[in-house]
Amino acid sequence: MEQNKQLDLLSFSTTNRKLRWIDDNNSLQEYLSILDSLKPIAIDIEGDSLHHYPEKLCVISLCQEGYLAVIDCLKGDLSSLWRMLSGCEWICHGMDYDLKMLRRAGCPQPKKIFDTHIAAKLCGFDSVGYADLVSLFFQVKLSKEHQKADWSRRPLPLSLVHYTAKDVLYLEKLKDILSKLLKSLGRSEWMEQSCERIRRKIEKSLSKPPYKDPERIEGFQKLDPLGQSILLEIQRWRQELALSKGIPPFKIIRTEDLIQISSISSQGESVLKIPAVKQLEKNIRYSLLQAIEKGKQNGPHNQPLLSKPFSFMDKESSKRFEELKTKRNKIASSLGLDPGLIASKALLSEMAMDPKTIRKRLIETDKLCPWQAELLGL
CATH class of the missing domain: 1.10.150 (DNA polymerase; domain 1)
Known part of the structure; x- marks a missing residue:
């Protein structure tokens, strides 16, 4: 395949490894044999949600210690890839969409996830997009020109392969930088709890229809x-x-x-x-x-409305809400964090209306992490 030959000659300036385009089982097995399932791996996916319905998982980009590949998910059996990924810690940026798509495609839950988007927020950065972080730490400007591309196109243009490969190229180094920052701030446990909470929420969502209620x-x-x-x-x-x-x-x-x-x-x-x-x-x-x-x-809809909880607060609840909001804002300011990262206004209202049992309920329903509850004194 001409595209394979072209890619075989490509070498990114930031790595001494060559980018592989994988669209058959032999090249997949060859690539998997290089990887170590006990080490973290950077992962990113592309789907075709802007062009087709139901959306499909189209490509997976992977990088481990410089071994970089873009895998065509529309061809062949990916079961060996799923087995390898299930034993790894994944490094990603914004896990929600990627994990949901991978799980629906048949990939098992990963051993652990390190989400650089969450890590950057916990470190207190104002701009936490992947391109923002790459620019900040590596002085590299990433293009956004292919954000609305149709990733189900075949053959996939070389420009798209290069584009998606860069989405994983810097993740391992970002993890190293952000992990050290989190450790110095004493927030490593916050990071683990936050990633696990979102992972559980995504798993629960898989049993629901893929379209919005x-x-x-x-x-x-x-x-x-x-x-x-x-x-x-x-x-x-x-x-x-x-x-x-x-x-x-x-x-x-x-x-x-x-x-x-x-x-x-x-x-x-x-x-x-x-x-x-x-x-x-x-x-x-x-x-x-x-x-x-x-x-x-069918007649008028007679189900109870899903109203915002703070719309029915009594006087005492409203007072508790304002006290909690003031407390949250002071804590956020002292820690250099976005107040919403500690608790949203909707969560504060739930806390205000049910102060006695709210900690257990919010944690059990994956609305809140223990570290957030502890900061607020719940």
């Missing part, structure tokens, strides 16, 4: 009960249409347009004046109108 869509709670019923139905309509066409739901119609459609429909007004509806193909527009009618026939 309509009741958690921004704007749902502002609709009247009939509007909510309509939204539930047209959300299902969009989901089924996206699956049948193999394109992301937002490319059919945006979520904010669904909210507007639901609101107008519940008032008995025509949705045909809405620009997003006008732009739909005739047959799709007709099926949308049918879904709206079905939502109306």
Whole structure:
């Protein structure tokens, strides 16, 4: 393959190893034989969520002690790769999407995760993006030109292979730097707890549908009960249409347009004046109108609303909330941290309304880490 030959000649200036493009079992086994499953490995993935639905895992980029590879996930059996990865500590930046995609593709849980995004926040950095950290520590400016690329394209352009390889190239060194900083600050345990909490949350989310619960869509709670019923139905309509066409739901119609459609429909007004509806193909527009009618026939949505907890605080709870917020802000300022990293306002409100049992419940539901609870004196 010409692309393989080109890549074989490529050597990054920051490593003495060559970048490998792996799209067959022989080259995969050769690469895996070089790796040590007992050592940490830098990992990053690319999917096609902006172009296809359901989204697919398209490529995995790996780097261990300079051995750098981009693996085509649309070809061959990856079971040997999964076995190797399950025994390693992963180094990643923003684990949520990557871990979720890898788990859905069949990769087992990793032994441990070091998320450089979390580490940077715990160290108190203001800019914690991967490109920001690479620029800060290595004086290298990373391009963002391929963020919206279609990673399912084959053959994958060489420029995309280079682009995604750089997403793992600096992770091992970042881990070394940030680990030392965390240790000097006495926050290594915070880091472990934070990564484990997010890992558990992701694992729990795997049993849920890959699309967003309509009741958690921004704007749902502002609709009247009939509007909510309509939204539930047209959300299902969009989901089924996206699956049948193999394109992301937002490319059919945006979520904010669904909210507007639901609101107008519940008032008995025509949705045909809405620009997003006008732009739909005739047959799709007709099926949308049918879904709206079905939502109306279902009657008003009668499930309890998922309201923000602090919207129903009594006087005592409100007082505790303000005290907790003041305490959190003082602690954050003294530690040089973003206050939201210690606890969000939503969590503070839960603490204010249930001060006696809240520590156990928030930790058990993976909303809070023990280190956060201890800082707040829970």
